Amino acid sequence: MTDAADSAPSDFIRDRIRQDLASGKVQQVVTRFPPEPNGYLHIGHAKAITTSFSIAQEFGGRCNLRMDDTNPGAEDQEYVDAIMDDVRWLGFTWDALYHAADYFDQLYAWAEQLVEKGLAYVDDQDAEQIAANRGTVTSPGTNSPFRDRSVTENLELLRAMKAGKFGDGEKVLRAKIDMAHNNLNMRDPVMYRIRHMHHARTGDAWCIYPMYDWAHGQSDSIEGITHSLCTLEFEHHRPLYDWFCDSLGIYKPQQIEFARLNVEYMLTSKRKLLLLVEGGHVDGWDDPRMPTLRGLRRRGYPPQALVAFARHVGLAKVNGTHEMALLEHFVRDHLNKHAQRRMAVLDPVKLIIDNWPEGQVELMQAQNNPEDPGAGTREVPFGKELWIERGDFMEHPPKDFFRLTLGREVRLRSGYFVKAEAIEKDAKGHITAIHCTYDPTTKGGNAPDGRKVKATIHWVSAQHALDAEVRLYEHLFTDPDPASADGGDFLKLLNPVSKQVGRGKLEPSLKEAKGGEFFQFERLAYFYCDHIDSKPFLPVFHRTVTLKDAWKKAQAKAK
RNA sequence: UACCCCGUGGUGUAAUCGGUAGCACAGCAGUUUUUGGUACUGUUGGUUCCUGGUUCAAGUCCAGGCGGGGUAACCA
Secondary structure, three states: OOOHHHHOOOOHHHHHHHHHHHOOOOOOOEEEEOOOOOOOOEHHHHHHHHHHHHHHHHOOOEEEEEEOOOOOOOOOHHHHHHHHHHHHHHOOOOOEEEEHHHHHHHHHHHHHHHHHOOOEEEEOOOHHHHHHHOOOOOOOOOOOOOOOOOHHHHHHHHHHHHOOOOOOOOOEEEEOOOOOOOOHHHOOOEEEEEOOOOEOOOEOOOOEEEOHHHHHHHHHHHHOOOEEEEEHHHHHHHHHHHHHHHHHOOOOOEEEEEOOOOEOOOOOOHHHHHHHHHOOOOOOOOOOOOOEHHHHHHHOOOHHHHHHHHHHHOOOOOOOOEOHHHHHHHHHHHHHHHOEEEOEEOOEEEEEEOOOOOOOOEEEEEEOOOOOHHHOEEEEEEOOEEEEEHHHEOOOOOOOOOOEOEOOEEEEOOOOEEEEEEEEEOOOOOEEEEEEEEEHHHHHHOOOOOOOOOOEEOEEEOOOOEEEEEEEEOOOEOOOOHHHOHHHOHHHHEOOOOEEEEEEEEOHHHHHOOOOOEEEEOOOEEEEEOOOOOEOOEOEEEEEEEOOOHHHHHHHHHO
């Protein structure tokens, strides 16, 4: 990595932390990643995770994973498990795993304290009345008629709420702050609501559940979080976060907000992602086209690439959108160094070597990874009939095409030089086979007389080829910014060819490919052996990202 | 028409106490190459949103504009 920012990131959050360390305000940095287990993690979370965990690592601190499970109606154990799995997959290890639900007793005790201080009250208004009396961004709210109940009455009512004396929605506990505050979050925010629901962690012990604002800062405080990092939309909550800690007189962490991650062609709204899944526009939450961590994993994006990307994009307060090309750069960068090379022909046409002895098979030595000599070599069978890529031959080529054409010699990668001599066509004029001759002195790919060829193409022995399913993926959307589709209808921006399933002729060694392995199919793209749909000796490959293709680009430009 | 946050090349970001705009990706050109990949080299592109002000000196400070984003769930 040549980018200095990747080894020593510099941003406003790290600056702040250095200050706090230097001033002695904090001794050891403690951060946390606090997802609500109500959905799957996506690429945006990868940035949040990388940020909090990396910062803790860099400053010799700790980072907790905390399930923000304060709303039993939305959460599920399945998500808790998936979240832990995804964080581990990214390569991070939490110092402690906590659940906001574990703090319910403490939270309740603090709530009574606030009531006793006259800073919280029980409100009998229903949700609609509360919303109506909150006012608007331009007009102040009005006090609840129940706002001035006595401490004694509030305490009795709160205890009755906790004891289950009321039905859902009948009463709430509210902080008593200022109904005219210009920050709507400060207009007597709801702290507890009544929900007679079973909680995955606390069972039926509670029928009142804390709201985010009443739980989050206090959870941070209990855990001794020094820097509570979150996204920009929580800026307006910071005054309330501070108010609760100050009113309680407890340790107050510093909340710092940064811009969330946006990437071209990707959506990270939970609601929109759900529409894609439920509408059958993708094959589930782990569809390789989804921006979920599980989807990206099946696409073949290495976690190291995601982390490198997240570190590179940095932390700032401006909401922007990153180019897909940047993400793909990190994916290619990692895969180039670590993916073994294989040969595969996805759009095959037969190449027949006329002067090759009938029935003879030779094993060619092929390098597994030119970027990593330690990866060794493998044997690839070579015979009289081979599959080559249809696009690697042109009968009437433009002058800048230097692959195979009649009368021209090219190199078969790790094989021999061959020269095209004739072609066979069907009734419609489609090429069905190309006849060529090979030079026996060029085994391995070099001519003893030193003559050069302009191109090297890949091939697979027809006799030995593995016929396997190959899934080609492209952007899910045709527009880089699907979120701002006309009328919000992002579904009409769906790319109709985002997934194409086909079969390819693969070199026989790929029969042994295991789910979870990734390869570079030379001259084409990086491919991931799917860990879900592959079966022993029946691998299924997902195209992760294509190789850069200067020829294709030049052609596109010529048009 | 309330409050909060923000405004640096196409994109994203950097620039100690204010010292004369850097990096990555993308683009372009070339070298190397048994992947038209990789690597390497060079290069285009910025009146640092605008206008004033303070200063020897402003992307950094101040004022006023303009522009963008966020906020009104018993969600997080």
